[in-house]
Amino acid sequence: MKKRWRSILLVLVILAVICSFIHPFGNVKAVRSDHALLQGLNIPPDVSSTIRRSCADCHSEQTVWPLYSYVVPSSWLVESDVAGGRSHLNMSHWETLSSDDQQQALSKIASMVKNRKMPLSQYLLIHRDAKLSDAEVDAIYNWARAERKRLSATDNPAAPAPPAK
Ligand code: HEC
Numbered sequence: 001m002k003k004r005w006r007s008i009l010l011v012l013v014i015l016a017v018i019c020s021f022i023h024p025f026g027n028v029k030a031v032r033s034d035h036a037l038l039q040g041l042n043i044p045p046d047v048s049s050t051i052r053r054s055c056a057d058c059h060s061e062q063t064v065w066p067l068y069s070y071v072v073p074s075s076w077l078v079e080s081d082v083a084g085g086r087s088h089l090n091m092s093h094w095e096t097l098s099s100d101d102q103q104q105a106l107s108k109i110a111s112m113v114k115n116r117k118m119p120l121s122q123y124l125l126i127h128r129d130a131k132l133s134d135a136e137v138d139a140i141y142n143w144a145r146a147e148r149k150r151l152s153a154t155d156n157p158a159a160p161a162p163p164a165k
Contacts, residue, residue, distance in 0.1 A: 019072040025083040029069075033061040037091040041102075042150070047143045051091070054119050054130040058085025061092040066126075081120060099155050103148045110144035113137050 023029075037052070037060050057063045058081050069078040089105055097105065112118040114137060119130050132140070 016072055020070060020075055022072075023079060024076060025079045028063075028079050028082045028086070029065060031061050031086075032063075033092050035061070035092050037062070037094070039095045041094070041147055043147075044139075044143065047139050050132065050136045050140060054132055054136075056091065057127075057130075058082050058120070058123070059089045059091050061086070061090070077122075081123065099151050103151050106144045106148040106151070110141045110148070113140045113144075 037048075037056060043051075052062075063082055065078075068074040089108070094102065109118075113132065116132075116137070119127070119132075124131050
C-alpha cells in the first residue's frame, strides 16, 4: 500500500515538472530586456522607483521571477498576469508608442492607480511591499496627468492657451 502511494506521488511530481515546461500564455520568461522604462518621459526619481516597485513585474520586461513562478500551477497564474500586463502596457517599449497612444496610456495609468485597480489585488496579496500609499497614488496620478498635458501641448504648439480657471 505504502509503495503504491509512493508511486502515485512520484507520478504527480513528474507530471508537475513536465507541466512546468508548458507555457499556455507564451514563454514570457524568455523575454527580458534592460532597456530603460518609460523612455522619453520626464519622470521624477520617486515616481520612477514606485513604478518599478509596484508595476514593473507585469508591465515591463524586467520582471523579477520568484521561485513559485517556476512551478505549476502558480507559474501559470503568474505568467498569465505578466502576459496580460505586458500586452496592455509594456513600459520597456514605451518609445515605440505614438504620442496619442502615450497620452492615452498616461490617462489610463492615472485612473487605474487613482481607482486602486492597479496593482492587481492578487499580486498585492503576496507582494505586500507593492501596495501604494495615498501619497504614492497622488504622486503617480499627478505625474501621469502632467506628462499627458505636456505631450499634448508639444503636439499642438499653436493651440491657444486654455482659459485660466
Ligand atoms: C500582477 C501583475 C500586474 C501588476 C503588478 C500591475 N498590473 Fe496593470 N495590468 C495587469 C493586467 C493583467 C492588465 C490587463 C487588464 C486587466 O486584467 O485588468 C493590466 C492593465 C493595466 C492598465 C490598462 C491598460 C489598458 O490598455 O487598458 C494600466 C494603465 C495598468 N495596468 C497600469 C498599472 C500600473 C500603473 C501599475 C502599478 C501601480 C500596474 N498596472 C501593476 C497586470 C498588472
